[in-house]
Structures are given as C-alpha cells and as structure tokens.
Amino acid sequence: MKQNLDLAPVGNCSVSALIDRCGRYVWACAPRVDGDPVFSALMDGDDPEHGFWEVCLADLKDVEQAYIKNTPVLRTVLTDTNGSAVEIIDFAPRHHKHHRTYRPVAFGRIIRPISGAPRICVRLRPSADWGARRAEATSGSNHIRYHCTDLTLRLTTDCPVSHILEERTFRLETPLAFFLGPDEGYDQEVGPGVAATLDRTVVYWKDWVRTLYIPLDFQDAVIRAAITLKLCAYEETGAIVAAMTTSVPEFPESGRNWDYRFCWIRDAYYTVRALNRLGAVDILENYLVYLRNLVDNSAGGHIQPVYGVGLEADLSERIVDSVEGYRGMKPVRVGNQAHEHLQHDVYGQIVLPLVQSFYDQRLIRPGSVEDFCALEAVGDRAYALHDQPDAGLWEFRTIARVHTYSSVMCWAACDRLAKAADALGLADRAEVWSQRADTIRARVEAEAYIPEEGRFGASFGGRELDASLLQLVDLGFLDPMDPRQVATFNAIERDLKKGPYLFRYVEPDDFGEPETAFNFCTFWFIEALHLNGRTAEAREIFEQMLSRRTHAGLLSEDIALGTDELWGNYPQTYSLVGIINCAVLLSRSWTDVR
Template sequence: DVATVLAFLLEERRAWLHGDQAVPIERLTMLANERSVALVTPDAKVNWLCHPEPDSAAIFADLLGGPAAGHFSIKPEHGSLPLGQRYLPGTMIVETRWSRLLVTDYLEHDVASHRTDLVRRISGSTNAVITFAPRPEFGQVPVRLLREREGLRVVGTSDPMVLRSPGVDWDITSDGVQETARAVVRPREGAPVLLELRCGTDDISEHAQAESVRRDRAAGYWSDWAAGLHLPKVQTDLVLRSALTLRGLVHKDSGSIMAAATTSLPEELGGVRNWDYRYCWLRDGAMTAAALVSVGSYAEADGFLAWLHGVLETIPGPERLHPLYTLHGTQLGAEAVIESLPGYAGSRPVRVGNLANQQVQLDVFGPVVDLVVQLATARGSLSDADWSMAGAMAEAVSRRWHEPDHGIWEERHAPRHHVYSKVMCWLTIDRTIKLGEQFGRELDPSWVPLRDTIATDVLKNGWNDEVQSFTTAYDGDDLDAASLFVGLSGLIDPTDERFQSTVTAIEAELRSGSTVYRYRRDDGLPGDEGGFHLCAAWMIESYLLTGRRTEAEELFGQIVAAAGPTGLLPEEYDPIAERSLGNHPQAYSHLGLIRCAQLLSQ
C-alpha cells in the first residue's frame, strides 16, 4: 500500500544521506559510445545517465539522490553478491557477473545524434529482478509507464522514451508521483533477456539487426581504435584503459571533450565543494587530446581544434575566450542548484552549470598551443589551420598576459598574478616560436622579446627567498602544486637550484603519502578537499627531472593502487580516510597516469 511504499522510500533516503548506500566513487564503471556516457555500479545498477547530451539533465540520478532519483537495476532474485565486474578487453562494454547470472551493458553505436540507446543483456540460469525507474530532469518531471506488447513506454517527458523488453511481464507501482516498473525474468541457455532503453524515439519495434551484431559493432569500434595505439611498457593495461576512458569523454559530434562524466561528486563528503564537470574546458580538452596524440591517436585533436575554431568565430578576439563551454561550443547558462537532490552520500548542493565560465583564466592558451605542437610533431607537418590557432593563442597572450586572473583552480577570490598562469603564457609564446621555426613559418617580431619579458617577470616576482620556492602568486608566500611548471615547462632548467628547492618545498607542504594537494591556503570555501591525482602526476614528473626515480616509482604505484577494479580514477583521493573523491572518471587523472607511465618507461 501507499504507506508501505512511503516508509520504504524514507528508509532508503535515510540510508543514502548517511552514506550507507553510496557506492565508492572509484568502483563506478563508465559506459560510452562517442556521444553519451552512463555509470554502472558494481552490482549492475545504472545510476547515472543524461539525455539528450552528457551535459543535459539526468534520467537516472541515483548517484546523487539515491533510488528515488532514478535508476535501472538488475540483480539475482535471491540476493547473492556479484563475483566481479570487468570491461571486455579493449572495449567500453561492461560485464557484471554473479554465480549463475551475467549482465552485459553497452551504449549502442551508429544511432542518430538525438538518441541515447542503452542495451542490457541478461544471460545465465537463475531468476533476475529488474527495476526500471526513469526520473527525467533529475526527477523533477513525474512520469507514467505504459505497458505494451513489446515493452514499456515512458509518458510525461518532452522527449520520447521507450524500453523494448519483449517477453518481460512488468508490474508497475506508483509512489503517488512517479511510477516504477519491476519484473522477474529467467534467462535460458541460448535465450538471453534483452532490454533496450531508447531515448529520443518512440520506436519500440524490433531492431533491424540482431543484438549480437550490434554488440560486436560496439566492441569493434573500441578494439579497432585501441589496436592502433602505441602504449608504454609500464602498466600497459591500465594505460590502455585510461586511453579508452579519455576517448569515452570525447563528444564526437562536436569535437569537444568533457572534463569528467559527472556533476557534484563531492571533494569532501558532506561538504559544499561539488561542481559540474560535464563541459569542455579549453585546458582540460587540450590536455586530453594531447595525451591521446601521445599514444598515437590524432582524430580527437583534430576534432577538438576544429571545435575551438568554431568557438573563436563567435567572439571578437581570442583573448575573450571563456575557460569552458558547453559540448556544442555555446556559453553556459547560470550555475544553478537542484534542490530536490540530497547529493552523493548527502553532500549538498547538487549543481548544474559552472560559475568558472565567467572567470579570467590566462593559462588556457598554453595547453592549446602545446597540443598543436604535439600534433604537428607527431605528423611531421603543420596545417595552416593549426598554425592559425597557435597564432591566435599567442595574440591572446600578448594582449592579456600582464593581467591578474583566477588561475587553474578557479578560486572564487579576487584575481591574482598566478605563477602557473604566467608560466603558461610564457609557454604559449615559446612553443609558438619553436613551432614556426620547426616548420618554416613567419614569426611575429614581437614574440621573442615578449617571451623574454614574461620569463623575467616570473623569475623576479614568482620566486620567494623566504620559503625558497616559487609560490602560488606574486603577492604571497603560499605554495601551489601547479607552480612545478616553472620547471616542467622548461622556463628554467630542471637542474636549476630554484626548481629543485621548489620541488622539495611543495613536497613538504602539499604531499601526503599517496597524493599531492593543490594547495593548503584559504580559498574562500568552507571545508577541505582531497589530494589531486593530477598534482601527484606532476610531482612524479618533477621527481624524475630532479633525479629522484625511486620516489617517482613509489608515488606512481600509489596512484595505480587507488584506481577502481575496472581501472577508473576520479579527481581526488583522501589519504587519511583512504577514500576517492570528486567527479568521475576524471580526464585529468587519466592523462596524468598515461604521462607518468610513459616517462617511467623511458
């Protein structure tokens, strides 16, 4: 009855708020198909799926609100625990296995751009319970479920949605607002149960191709791509998984690249440091594309640079680039809070949008030029379009490098003269000069003196004698892991005592065992955060540049140990609680892992 249903929902909500049902972040596994992403728990619950785009509202948001926020679950009727979960090697197809039950999940390829098609295949020899609870618009739109001969039709959404499930006998219940479908099925030898969620269409009819053909096509898409990669000898399988994960964050229709697949996974459990990373940051996107170039895949870099050319056409000049855009290259709307969702393990607020869109971040030009350099060097040729892009980034730097900015970490304080941002401005000019020289292009005569001017400015104002380190910014003595780029970029030689001293100072203040924090200063927000896997990767590279290979290998091993059972990494790690934190999977973390494995293989 209604009272029983409400009591059950209240108990589930209580457990969720206390973290009892929050799956450890690193144990979530991503599905991807070149335009959509979804997350699956270790027991085969789809707890995150957005439609029609990855940065749209969620259909299943159990990740951020528990079962009441929507999920699509499959489990054995008699409650045995799963034996394990894995990706099929070299693919983004996921298998979850129990003693007599196997669930195979993938997002279908070769569907229209307005569609998101999730295929779930149940095989084995025991009864399975299916729960289908779509909650469009983060659960803010009530839906009804209509039984049809071939499955279920979701009613009440602006975008059509059906679940093809021939032969499944659904029982539909209501909590007074939302409806949920439940069924018990028993797969037979050679006759698996097929569930096909189709978002963006009302077509519930049988597909023209057999499911096995579509599954093979989905597998082949990834495995064929993976076969062409050049992988290091260190942690080869994990590097491959990182490369596949980065490719899964690429939005092929537009060429943009997501920073992460989720929003609002907390940087501190119960805290407010919850951000939406489902967009394309110029910095993150360029670094991701560069990582893929480094393993032999160039198409993602071409797509990203074409996307960025499109963005540039919408603004007066390159110096007016925003730090991030939607996946289709438009400006973000205002940052907002979904009040109805309690957040992951009760970590409020759940945010959509990102206020950093309005910040000044002058470091973003450097990674774009660095990508152009890596792509041209890998190919042995430089296109006119890519040279034009490098020139645009140099132009942006020449106009704005002297300004204060909000920096790479997007602090919501007044702008400062961040050392990392100045270094990236220097890198922009330096790499553009070297690119032009390498490929015989005409250089702007102002670039060489500008490079020297920026370098002099950093060395004069960024170094602090008292702390014997390059600091966060010109106006203080606080430290920042990003300042390691004074040496990592080549602005000073790694053998320079100032870089050696900076590595030691940042290690002493910001490293905690298996991770490295971004900084320890007051950034205007309450609470704490974990250490960043990307910062740990920078420390590993710094160790190697300063002759400390043993420490580099040790720290790399700790990053590897923090990965989930299917090889995925979120943004952060709490070394005290030994808990992963932040949005997941995070491009930064995986590109850092790839870089370290490559360096350690040399």
C-alpha cells in the same frame, strides 16, 4: 545501498552511463552529457525511488564484474544461493555503419542465464525534471516509452513488456535483449539485432585500442584510462568533458560540489596531450575543430575557461533541490560559475594543441597560414594579460592574483607561436613572438621568484605554494635541474605532500582549508620525483595510486588521507591523464624485452 564511486562507465562518445557493482545504472544524462539525468540515483540518497535500471536476482549471493578486454563493454555475473547465475552485458552502441560511425543516444543490455534456474526482476525507472519524479511510461506490444525531461526514450525488448511494467519476478530461461534509445521503431528482430550491435561494438573498441602506442609496463591501466578518456569526448563537436558527473563533493560536507560535465580548455589540453603520447590522433583532430570554432567565435577577444559541449558560452550555475545529493550531501549544482572567471592560462592551452597542427603530418587537415593568423589573436590576448590578476587554474571564486602558472602559460603561448611561425617560414612573426616570450619570461623571473628562498611562488610577489609550479618544467620554462626549480620542488614536497599524496595548496580558500589531496597533483609530483632522479620513489607512489583505483580501473578527482576513499567528480579526466603520463614516463623500454 550506500553510495560510492566504485562505478563502471559505458558509453559511445555521444552518451554515457555509470553502472554500480551489481549492474545497476545509477547515472546517465541525455541527450547530452550535460543534460537532465535520465538515471539520477547517484545523486538521490541511498534508497532512491527512481532514477535507476537494475536486474534483481532472487536470493543474490555473489557478484562478479569486469569489462570485456580492451572495451567499455561491461559484464556482470549475479549468482544466487543455489548456484543459479545470470550474465548481464551492458554497452552503448558504437561501430561503423553506412560509411560513418553509429553512436546513437542509446544503451544496449543483454541478460543471459548461465546456470541453474535464476529468477529475476527487471526494474527500469528513468527519472525526469532533474530527478524530481519518475518518468511517465506508455507502452506497446514490444516497447515502452519513457517521457523524460528533454527526450522520450523507447525501450525495445523481447522480454514480456508486462514483466517490466509490473516489475514481476520471473524465471530467466532464454537470453533477453533490451535497446533503450531514441523514440523510433527498431527495424529488426531485437534479440539478434542487439547481439549483432554488441559484437560490432566490441570489434570497434578492440580495433581502436590496437592503434595505440602503449608502454611496456602498466598496460592494463593505460588502456583503461585511454578508453575512458575517449568516452569523455563528445564527438559531435569535439568537446572533452572534465568528468561525467556533477556535485560529488571534494570531501564530506565541504560545499565543494561542482558540475564538471563541460569542456574546460585546461582539462581538455591535458587530455589530448596524454592521448597524443599514445598516438590517439582521432581525438586530437576532433578537439582541434572545437578549438578553432572557439577561436573564431571569440574574434580576438575574451576566451572563457570553460564552455558547453555544444560551444555554449552561458553555463549559468543554479542549485537544484529535487535530489538529495551524493550521500545526501547538498548542494547539487547544474552549470558552473567558472564560465564567468578570468583565467589567463587558457590562452596558452588553446595555442599549445593547435600549434601541433603546423607540424603533424598525420592530420587530415594540417594547420595553414590562415589558421596561424587567427591563432595570433589568441597570442595577443596572452601577451596583454600575462601580468594581470585572474582566478588561477584552481578557480578561486573570491581571490584574484597574478598567478605564476597563468603567466607561464601565456609565455608558452608566445614561445610556441614563435616556433610555429618559424616552421611556416614567417621569420618576421617568429621574431615578434620570440621577443614577447622573452618579455614575459623576464617578468615572471622578476616578480614570482623569491631570492632569499631561491624558489618561485605561486603568484607575483606572493610566498604561497601550489602544485602547478611543478609544471614549469613540463612547459619548458625551466630545466628540472635548474637550482630554482629544485628549490621550488623541495618546498612543494615539504609543505604540500601529505603521506603519499600531494595537495593543490594548503592555504584556506573560499571554502576553508582543503581536506583531500588532488590526484592529478600527486601524478605531477611523481613525474617531478623521476625528473629529480628519484625514480624508485616515483614508482612506489605510482603503484600506490594504481591500487587506489576503482574496480573499473579509474579514479575520481580527490582522495582522502587515512581512508584513501575517493571523492570528487568521476571519472576525472585529469586523474586518468596522470595515469597515462606517469606510466609512459616510468615504464621500461620495449627494447628491454628484445
């Protein structure tokens, strides 16, 4: 079976898995999203011997798959050549229990016959040691223990255990329930217990979606993006990961295979900002806790661009040879060297979401003067580093420049601190931060502006372009109709737009010339088109981007020209943020249906 990214995630903000079109688990890490994969088939060629969980229907003819509406609960229907069919329901439990949210490191699965006399085989083969071997199994009368690398998973089921251990084909005559989770006893009848957990999980997600403020148009796309962004949150600490996977290449044989299962300050900033537009304050609040801990831990010093979901600073990068890689394309990386980088935009991306806490009266814990004083240390770093070289938001490994985007983010940090100080009645501090913001603005306008072209460059003194210059409007640094911004937009459209898509940049980097477009940048371009009065064009490209989504309604990081094939890690939070932002911007108003 050829690997592709047409996968559907299930999860509960504690653990997640990716399931293919036939209902096969092909990727899941436990006990955390950045842990050792217990299902590793996605990274192990086209015919792996283990690392999956599948239900094989004899004489399979047809497959249908879709989510239960407004949930991450997945329904797959397999039909054989005689018309016999089975239904597979997959989910990760999440619901209220004992006055808290129940979200175990566990997956639930129910298999039901829905017509005829289907014959199935359940093949459950977790992996261990980063896919190097099949997890050892021991069994009891109603359970099987799988001894993976960092934990032991226990399958409790009302299916005959020997059917699973022997991978026996049998007739499915009654519903079967499976609970794959912690190595502890299941204290209730498994069939009714899993069914009740499923029902409560469906109710939880439908209730959560009901709290969202969504646009009139593109509702299905926005809801699916919002649910999946929530699945990328590690609720225990408030971290938000950039993607659920590692090492899906940006394009074939590129070597651009990165581990995205960590919390980038930049990605998380864009994520909470998009969800805030929908009113999803729960994710914002939890992420602010994560940020405040990072600020405290830094003690006014260096802040990395990326951390582990448990606030870990050391994400040492290594290459594993135990799996073949996505479509056999190595390397497979664990960890990310970006934790060593200097990326000065992170100071702005910490300040901007935290400043909201000084204004937002919905928050259970609003920002205090003490919080502001702690945040000023981050602003001090932004001011000190606004004109210093860094790796930039695209994380160049061997190229250091004073990147315009990083400098403008440092300006935004000072600008927002001035506004926050004013809101808190700290007039003297407001004056200090306002003056600092003015100083940075003057430096950017002097060093990044190219007078003979009337536009900005991507670095101080440089002429190169990158798509991040479109963010000068979003950050409030320039008005969209400022002639300098219009000229910058025109240059970006001329040089970075390929077909309907936008590249981050086109100049060679550490790995040569890019060959795929970056989906988030295309969404930035759509926003810029709209702000430049070209809304019809913006809507046309947005519709094209929506058509490129997987059947699960999601996008990865990159897209190939010509074939429109998705590449890069999946599902990518940046890309889902783009869907939400553009949908909100381009939708008709609710007043249009009065």
